Each structure stands twice: as C-alpha cells, then as structure tokens.
Amino acid sequence: MTGTDAQLTEEHITALVYGFYARARVDALLGPVFAAEVDDWDHHHLVIRAFWSRVLLGTDRYGGSPYPVHVRLPVKPEHFERWLALFREAAVAFLPPEAALVAIGKAEMMAASFKAGLFTLTDRAD
Known part of the structure; x- marks a missing residue:
C-alpha cells in the first residue's frame, strides 16, 4: 500500500x-x-488500470512510462485542465475518500510534469 486507504x-x-x-x-x-x-x-482500460494499480497500490502490473505516449498527442494545456477536472470527479465518485485525495494529488503532479515537458514557456503563458 502506498499511503492510501487499507480498503482500496x-x-x-x-x-x-x-x-x-x-x-x-x-x-x-x-x-x-x-x-x-x-x-x-478494452486494451486501453487494461493498461490504465495497471498504471493506477501501480500508482495507488504499489503493484508491478504496469511497466514503462506514460510520457512517451502523450508526447505525440495533439493536446494543449487546456486538455490537461479538463482531464484533471474529470479525473477529480471520478476519483471522488469511485474511490474511498483518502485514496481519492492521493489519486488526485498524483494526477495533479503528473499533469504538471507532462505540461512542463510538452509545452514551452510561451505556450504555457497562453
């Protein structure tokens, strides 16, 4: 367990x-x-479930890095803001309260990291 609810x-x-x-x-x-x-x-859900299992439960079901997949996507900073808004809603709706907070914190850190890697300072200022 990585700091989330024992019942997760x-x-x-x-x-x-x-x-x-x-x-x-x-x-x-x-x-x-x-x-x-x-x-x-079906495959996408499987991969993302494995990713969050690693992040929230500390399992070894996911190997690799999600960043390279996202580099080639046609996304802008506003996509990350919307992704986070929907993720926060889903985390609160589907996870135990403490686990939802942990998951949201991890998602926010991941989004900030991805945005820093994907966009120049000029892009982020928009």
Whole structure:
C-alpha cells in the first residue's frame, strides 16, 4: 500500500478507470482526442488500470512510462485542465475518500510534469 486507504481494491481502480473514461469519451474537449487515438478500448482500460494499480497500490502490473505516449498527442494545456477536472470527479465518485485525495494529488503532479515537458514557456503563458 502506498499511503492510501487499507480498503482500496483493484475493483475501486477498475471503477475509477471506467467511470473516468465514460465521462472523458463524451466530453467536448477530450472526447475527440480519445476517439482519434484509442482503437481498442478494452486494451486501453487494461493498461490504465495497471498504471493506477501501480500508482495507488504499489503493484508491478504496469511497466514503462506514460510520457512517451502523450508526447505525440495533439493536446494543449487546456486538455490537461479538463482531464484533471474529470479525473477529480471520478476519483471522488469511485474511490474511498483518502485514496481519492492521493489519486488526485498524483494526477495533479503528473499533469504538471507532462505540461512542463510538452509545452514551452510561451505556450504555457497562453
């Protein structure tokens, strides 16, 4: 366990992933990006569930780094803000309270890191 609720389970993570993507896929800003990039939703869900299992439960189900996948995506800073808003909603809805706070904190750090790596200072000022 990595500092989250003792009762956090893989089932919670599955609910988080499916709940988040149910919202993101129909979102006016994020939906088109996902529609253009994800061909196999079952596989995508599996990978993202493994990622969050590693982050929240400390498992070894995910190997690698998510950053290289995101470098090639046609995203702008506002995509990350929207992603975070939807992720926060899903975390609160589907995870135990303490785990939701941890997950949101991890997502916020990840988004800040990705934005710093993807956008120049000029881009971020917009």
